[in-house]
Amino acid sequence: MRKLGQELGVEAMALYRHVRNKDDILDGIVGVVVGEIDRTNADSDWKVALRRQVMSARKVMLRHRWAPRLLEERTTAGPAVLAYMESVMAILRDGGFSIDLAHHTLHVMGSRVLGFNQDLFEESSESGPGSEEAAAMLARAMADTYPHLTQLALAVSHEGGLGGCDDDFEFEFGLDLILDGLDRLRAGPKAIEAGVKA
Amino acid sequence: MRKLGQELGVEAMALYRHVRNKDDILDGIVGVVVGEIDRTNADSDWKVALRRQVMSARKVMLRHRWAPRLLEERTTAGPAVLAYMESVMAILRDGGFSIDLAHHTLHVMGSRVLGFNQDLFEESSESGPGSEEAAAMLARAMADTYPHLTQLALAVSHEGGLGGCDDDFEFEFGLDLILDGLDRLRAGPKAIEAGVKA
């Protein structure tokens, strides 16, 4: 707040005449970011339509790398988020998804529908000392305590750390895996029940 | 810190003789929680082994509902997390996964491998006024602005809100969708390349 006020050449308390509180501002930022996602998308095939939609969202997230973290913690769904989810639901329903399957789809997609992954420790290790530290930790913890992890760390990057992950590839890999799985469920209505252990 | 000190019948500053800082404590908690996950698991089929492993993790997360939020933000991988990931990697490798496919698997699984989903707005709306508020917001925003979302909200719960989601079902639905998709890629080595658009 104080920092923002300073940026605007004003004291922090002045902000409270224009905004209810900090959460109000953060929700506003979320609205702006989600509003930036291109929604001009009308393909007859639901899969290419949804894929294109999600990749549009991803483009925005790559433009604002701080956005995923913000979207993760701010759960309040403003009009921009609702409009976006509406467009996703429209793609699914037009593609022949039942309401139930569309509902499940939103859950499996998770944050991926908004163009990002939460990759546990791997994401934040892309830059900074995190990757080096993780690699060094693995090395120090000896290859015989965590043999598979060590092998993974070595294989994943010739630079020597976990930071060698190609995030774009991983994102699309996961997206397509999910889209293909959903396509099979959509095709066979019975598969929706059969595909899940009771 | 002050609150924790009070809980221990001591002033906050006393803690710093036993702990480096707050992050140190949080990392310790993460270690304890992840350490609680049962890892006694030796099934010949990788899919049932991994499923069982993940469901064990989920059991821990359901026991400590505050844990997912903590695990999301604390990316530092302590010994407990490393040991857990090692066991997951062992299941995959023993199941015939190439190092690359195992690597991609960790990325698609995301936080699911630790037994939880980040469900955007839907998760936190399970209890509290979030669900009512979201439902009321949808109602207020008129059914003709967000027709599909309104339909979803009505269908998903007879209680009238998005809070009617069966989180356990949704978790297993997504888990099985991913496991089945991975099984197909594992079976056909060429499918690993063909299944992903270049």
Place this chain on the structure above:
DNA sequence: ACCTGAACACCGTTCAAGT
């Protein structure tokens, strides 16, 4: 060795007072 008091540098937020 272990704990405490006082203090520092931060937060978000309120409210009476200024122009």
Place this chain on the structure above:
DNA sequence: ACCTGAACACCGTTCAAGT
């Protein structure tokens, strides 16, 4: 109408001082 000063109730953390 818009902004400011002073203040409140918080944070995590340090450090000299106590026992």
